[in-house]
Amino acid sequence: xSDLEPQAPKAHIGETLEGTSKPLVDQTRSVRVVIADDGDAxxxxxxxxxxxxxxxxxxxxxxxxxxxxxxxxxGYGAIAQIIEIDEDARIIVxxxxxxxxxxxxxxxxxxxxxxxxxxxxxxxxxxxxxxxxGVVGLTGPGTxxxx
Numbered sequence: 001x002s003d004l005e006p007q008a009p010k011a012h013i014g015e016t017l018e019g020t021s022k023p024l025v026d027q028t029r030s031v032r033v034v035i036a037d038d039g040d041a042x043x044x045x046x047x048x049x050x051x052x053x054x055x056x057x058x059x060x061x062x063x064x065x066x067x068x069x070x071x072x073x074x075g076y077g078a079i080a081q082i083i084e085i086d087e088d089a090r091i092i093v094x095x096x097x098x099x100x101x102x103x104x105x106x107x108x109x110x111x112x113x114x115x116x117x118x119x120x121x122x123x124x125x126x127x128x129x130x131x132x133x134g135v136v137g138l139t140g141p142g143t144x145x146x147x
Contacts, residue, residue, distance in 0.1 A: 033061055033062060033063045033064070033065060033128075035064075035065045047070070047071075048070045048071045048072040048073060049070050049072055049073025049074055049075060049077055049078030049081075050072045050073045050078075051072075052064065052066060052070075052073075052078045052082070053073070053078050053081045053082055053085070056082045056085060056086075056089065057085055060086075062090065062132055063090040063091070063092060063128065063131055063132055064082060064089060064090065064091045064092065065092050065093075065094050065115075066078060066079060066091055066092065066093050066094065066111070067093075067094060067095050068093060068095040068097055068102060068106065069095065069096075069097065075093060075095065075106070076105060076106065076109045079091055079093075079106065079109040079110045079111055080109050080110065082110070083109070083110035087110075089110070090112055090131040090132065091110060091111045091112060092111065092112065092113045092114070092115060092127055092128075092131060093106040093111045093113070093114045093115065094114075094115040094116075094117060094119065095114070095115075095116065095117060096116070096117040098114070098116030098117075102114075112131055113127045113130065113131060115127060
């Protein structure tokens with residue numbers, strides 16, 4: 001079995017999984033993800049925590065990939081504010097700061113997973129499948145979908 005083969009969801013598309021108000025992702029549309037990092041700005045990416053919160057509020061994405069070290073409002077503060085907007089927000093931290101303390105603090109703030117930079121594309125796909133049940137066919141540079 002390939003690492004990128006879909007896992008059977010426990011509910012049908014549009015239904016919610018037990019313990020969350022978020023429905024399974026509709027595979028007929030693109031998955032919407034906000035990326036909050038202090039790197040170069042790209043459409044759909046926030047350069048700081050304040051922009052990440054504003055973008056989340058405006059776009060209501062399926063998931064957020066959040067750095068911890070950002071100007072104006074760090075990732076921990078942005079996570080907390082996003083959780084205030086939507087307690088079921090799916091936030092994945094992606095940071096070069098991967099000590100046990102940082103991971104624990106991020107999960108306590110409301111993140112549901114943590115990726116340490118530099119990361120492997122396969123690990124990102126695995127995490128996205130975990131936090132967005134129903135997503136299948138994740139492909140991209142370095143992935144081995146269909147292999």
